[in-house]
Amino acid sequence: MSQQVLITNIQRYSINDGPGIRTTVFVKGCRLNCAWCHNPECIHFYPEIYWKPSLCRQCGMCFDSCARGAIQPPIALRGDEEDEHYYKIDLTRCDHCMKCVEACFYGALVRVGEPKTVEEILDEVERDMPFYINSGGGMTLTGGEPTAFPEFTRELLRGAKERGIHNCLDTSGFCEWEILDSMRPYTDIFLYDIKCLSGKQHLLRTGVNNSPILANLRRLAEVGADVIVRIPVIPGFNDSPEHMEQVARFLAGLGPSIIQVDLLPFHNWCQDKYRWLGREWEYRDVESLAASEIADLQDILEEQGLATTIGG
Helix, strand or coil, X not given: CCCEEEEEEEEEEECCCCCCCEEEEEECCCCCCCCCCCCHXXXXXXXXXXXXXXXXXXXCHHHHHCCCCCECCCCCCCHHHCCCCCCCECCCCCCCCCHHHHXXXXXXXXXXXXXXXXXXXXXXXXXXXXXXXXXXXXXXXXXXCHHHCHHHHHHHHHHHHHCCCCEEEEECCCCCHHHHHHHHHHCCEEEEECCCCCHHHHHHHHCCCCHHHHHHHHHHHHCCCCEEEEEEECCCCCCCHHHHHHHHHHHHCCCCCEEEEEEEXXXXXXXXXXXXXXXXXXXXXXXXXXXXXHHHHHHHHHHCCCCEEXXX
């Protein structure tokens, strides 16, 4: 039986995850825990549940379905004035059995993370082959962190190549070099995330050291892989000109393998996801960055001869 991995979304007609029109596949599970994460549903390695308050009728069907007492009793509807700290599921009791999701008639409870095989994913991705051919697009594998599933990811990339589908691997680079190197023959472009160069700050804000990340990027450059570096620009963390000057010098020193740098401005459009998952988000009240606000950072990178976009 083919191996399965949890997938949170297969997003068609994506134009910001590599060249051309692409289908972006989101795996569920990541070794990093970035404080600003825009895909919180992709962090944990197990299925989760969205609770969407705007769709909930407090009918009590989910309450009756839960054998573990993990569902809060129905309450009187209070509309826009409902307590923002109220959450339908007691996450300390929930075992993710999904009985409440099955009981919900209104779509207020939604399973996050569906198991899929390589073949199932490729069959869906291949449907848009005409768009890939006409635009120079293809499949982008992201997450979460695809390298956390080495065998599955390698087979998915290999399968895409065999079907003539251009592919990009979006990765934090936080893995053993042998894993990344084993995927290299089947990867057309690496979309490689760089958060910051300071090991201390990286550990503080992502939960992991950046030494293997920077080392793996150097090795990809040494072997001549095509790499697009992606830098999430986070207010108060890595958005200073001084830091970007250090990043620019580092990337310029890696040579022609760095074919492009994408600056990704922070946005807070994902705050609903945190609320649906019952999680607090420290960046909830931080304003999104406009492209114009980081144009000076783009200039710094371009001064080092690095082709740079804002937004990918």
